[in-house]
Amino acid sequence: MSWQAIDRKSAPADEGPGLSDAVKEKIRAFFPRYETKRAVMLPALHVAQEAIGYISVRAMKDIAELLELPPSAVMDVVTFYTHYWTHPRGEKVLMVCRSLSCQLMGADKLQHAIETKLGIKDHETTPDGKFSFMTEECLAACDHAPCLMVNERMHKRVTPEQLDKLLADADSDKLPMPRSDLYDAPHGEKPARGH
Numbered sequence: 001m002s003w004q005a006i007d008r009k010s011a012p013a014d015e016g017p018g019l020s021d022a023v024k025e026k027i028r029a030f031f032p033r034y035e036t037k038r039a040v041m042l043p044a045l046h047v048a049q050e051a052i053g054y055i056s057v058r059a060m061k062d063i064a065e066l067l068e069l070p071p072s073a074v075m076d077v078v079t080f081y082t083h084y085w086t087h088p089r090g091e092k093v094l095m096v097c098r099s100l101s102c103q104l105m106g107a108d109k110l111q112h113a114i115e116t117k118l119g120i121k122d123h124e125t126t127p128d129g130k131f132s133f134m135t136e137e138c139l140a141a142c143d144h145a146p147c148l149m150v151n152e153r154m155h156k157r158v159t160p161e162q163l164d165k166l167l168a169d170a171d172s173d174k175l176p177m178p179r180s181d182l183y184d185a186p187h188g189e190k191p192a193r194g195h
């Protein structure tokens, strides 16, 4: 099956961390680029997630206040996209493609190897906060199936036998090219990983 619904896990009982003044300022800096504050929703969520590691309930409320929207409008968007997390992510997020080409070329075996090795399932994080795992629709490199992304870095034609080496590689998520820091957290803010 090339599509499946994900149980995104329910939000934690406490509201989690809110946004710092620096993060709010970074979000406000997007306002002049768009005709409405609502249009800043996706950049705001990216910045928030980079700052605190996920989108907490408190962060959703802070963003709603900044964009002058009801909190439910923010939660609507957060829960629509798989790349926004409502609970903490690991330092590295492993994304296995679950679309047709990758499935035909063994992505399910790769998924099984990751789940077995790390002891976690889709959208879960290891207890040490180092790794999270998720499946994702086509990663746009079908001719190199099966594909796996580690954070923003694509790995092609990945086999279960390569998994140990990949997990041990500290640079497995490093892009071999300059990257945009447009949506990164303000300088000095570190995500609260794995809590």
Ligand code: FES
Residues within 6 Å of the ligand: 097, 098, 099, 100, 101, 102, 103, 137, 138, 139, 140, 141, 142, 143, 145, 146, 147
């Ligand atoms: S089907 Fe996996 S990258 Fe397209």
